[in-house]
Amino acid sequence: MRRLAALTVAIALGVLTAAGVASGSSAAKTVRTTGDQRFVPNSVLFSTVSFNPGQISVKSGDTVLWQHGDRYEEPHTVTIVAPSVLPDMQRQRWATFECFFIPGQPCVQAIFAHCGEPGFCENPSTRTFVLDPGNDGLNSPGDSVLFLHGQTASAQITAPPGSLLNYICAFHPWMHGIIRVE
Numbered sequence: 815m816r817r818l819a820a821l822t823v824a825i826a827l828g829v830l831t832a833a834g835v836a837s838g839s840s841a842a843k844t845v846r847t848t849g850d851q852r853f854v855p856n857s858v859l860f861s862t863v864s865f866n867p868g869q870i871s872v873k874s875g876d877t878v879l880w881q882h883g884d885r886y887e888e889p890h891t892v893t894i895v896a897p898s899v900l901p902d903m904q905r906q907r908w909a910t911f912e913c914f915f916i917p918g919q920p921c922v923q924a925i926f927a928h929c930g931e932p933g934f935c936e937n938p939s940t941r942t943f944v945l946d947p948g949n950d951g952l953n954s955p956g957d958s959v960l961f962l963h964g965q966t967a968s969a970q971i972t973a974p975p976g977s978l979l980n981y982i983c984a985f986h987p988w989m990h991g992i993i994r995v996e
């Protein structure tokens with residue numbers, strides 16, 4: 815009987831500990847990049863590289879962690895874009911690389927600002943990991959963070975409650991994430 819009571823206490827403590835861990839970790843959400851890519855000259859150009867989960871809900875002020883979880887060495891960005899650019903991507907205009915090449919478009923702007931030159935930010939001396947025009951944190955178009963293969967990037971979401979932030983990867987603009995701010 816005494817042993818059963820001790821076991822009950824241990825289980826109760828375990829539940830409290832688990833609940834404490836769970837509530838402590840709910841402030842920081844993690845989004846991983848996953849997916850596959852394939853290129854066969856004159857035949858196949860295929861990519862399922864994506865943000866997972868694609869949509870998250872956070873409280874204003876929370877921090878989100880992005881983790882490079884795919885096996886490709888290409889970097890990724892979390893680049894906040896205006897909702898007005900998304901219909902174009904869904905018609906597969908920008909998703910088919912125009913986003914990289916048309917001056918003034920968000921991919922071109924973000925890549926130049928992060929990398930200091932065209933490409934995949936191979937040159938460490940010209941890299942800038944955080945672009946943060948306006949108020950601190952991720953809250954408006956142009957805000958962007960860069961993370962390389964094997965790295966993570968974290969950012970505080972400072973948009974007010976009720977905001978919906980759309981973001982893309984400037985290198986792979988078919989990667990589209992949504993942050994719902996509560």
Ligand SMILES: [Cu+2]
Pocket residue numbers: 889890891983984985986989
């Ligand atoms: Cu990417």
